[in-house]
Amino acid sequence: MKKAVLLTLIISGLIAACQDHREFPVQNQNIQPKIAYSFPEQYNTPDGLAITPDNNMLVSINNAGNPVYPAVILRLTDQGYTVFATPTPNPSTGKASPFDLAYGPDGNVYYADNQFTNDPNYKSRLMRIRIVNGQATTIEPVVEGFRLSNAVLWKGNTVYVTDSQWDLPGIDNGSAIFKFTLAELTSSSTPIRLQPMTVDPHILTTFVTQLGPDGDDLGCDGIDYDSQGNLFTGLFGNGQMYKMTLNADGSLASKTEFAKLPCVDGLVINRETNNVYVCDAKNNAIRIVSPAGVARVVAQNGDTDGADGRLDEPAEPLLRNNKLYISNYDTPQKGTINTKSDAPHTIVVLE
Template structure:
């Protein structure tokens, strides 16, 4: 089957319908995040989130911990409607690295939870995986491997009958750096016949992203991913502090690609989620901030931001993912040692009340 794949050089494109890239961020009074959880000792480095049909927020508890030692087992958790934290299941470790390292998660049309297992955090080279967790009565009953061979599996999303998986570093030595989005049809995902991706020449590579990073700390490509109600795709390009917007033709191939926003007060674009109004919420890890992006205009509003710290009293502490449920924005403070942040023993999650 013929695959569609588009190569883009992000430093040369501009936001469609918005003219030249904006120089200023929309001004807004900053909201103060509140403490959602102080995590128990067996939990740390929270990351990916998704909302299930039951209304609960499902959470990837990465557990990379101090110096990426993975002292605790990675979990899938659940944040209930009354903001209680519950365990769903423990993820099976990679047979070679002996750990699991979940980042992005999303529910598929079959009701299963699809998980990006980022083995780069564990020192693995092209050992990252896509997993499928079957959940019954609120508990994991089975987890299977579907895809192997990724370097840094990260964001993950669903559109129609396909699963979209961000690969943050296909060729980390290239300049610009190469990353991208793989697309897999659900019908071809079979644990008895695991797909092994091969990088730039793989037929599943749907969108190739080039990141012109300013320094090695920004040597991070495609990160968060989501779709709006019209089916447009948004991909966070971490190293350029940009959000890519891709529109589709009726046959499911890509029509147009542009930068929805770039910079404008954002220092990096990590995890993201679309809300009920088709606004895109983005975690800015390097800027220690949460921002909202208008998907129609590309306008950026910095909603919350504070200096790096330990997350005490709910302050942002290296946020990597955010998601809106009702009038609250839930924030995963991954709190790994990277860039401006240093890991600390106090592990937290934050919440921002919009009312």
């Protein structure tokens, strides 16, 4: 038992050391991004980003922009990219749809299998890719019954998963943050099964999205934590951001409105400054929100195909090597100024 605990602590330390949350130098507003990676049509919706233990990156691609191609997870290096894993199709829909992903303290990769557009009847899952000697091996579900599983965040031995469409009786514009311990995910050979339309015991907190002019009710999306361990998330539909503090046992201590933006997709926090970097997918913008909740634009542009490195429905930010990487999902949704999915399919960088 002591050896197992020590191994877990060592792996956790290595992964934490690879999480680069330093500030990238920002001196001017509306910086022009540069293309870091450009993908062919078979990889048309770069989305979730994660840093690997050796300081490279993973990107999930569900290919919603052109679903003739199967979903894939790529490994990104400074020299290019290779296929890391081929996600397992959902047995109910016959499709795989990886969204956000993250390395767990056990050294395995966990990703959200978002099936909402394929079947909104609670078919989404949290998946685990078992890693052996740095390579992906078997893939299996560890939690079933999400409606729209979205962001995945490990904090210590607890994983947080946002569900952007978790409704409750009488509430059809709800969302929720779920939490699971590593012990829960590894103690059984069968997946945890969530209870739809309830305040499931694994829910940390819920949200209600007040509809804006575009009528978008998508709820909590990106999630991260600051240097004090406080959690932050935001609602995709109306851009309301929240700050959450936790009790010693991990339960919710408080939830307060933190900032109001037009839209919140993925986000990442620099734990040296506690600035929050937010993808505004609807408006092709990247915003920085200070610890006081004051927001400013770092980069923004109109509708574009992204050929010159511009933002094209930015979905996920990631800090690595003092640079901010941004995936461009490039698949029009309700309220986005992006009008079509088109080449090139890119990850861009601000530095």
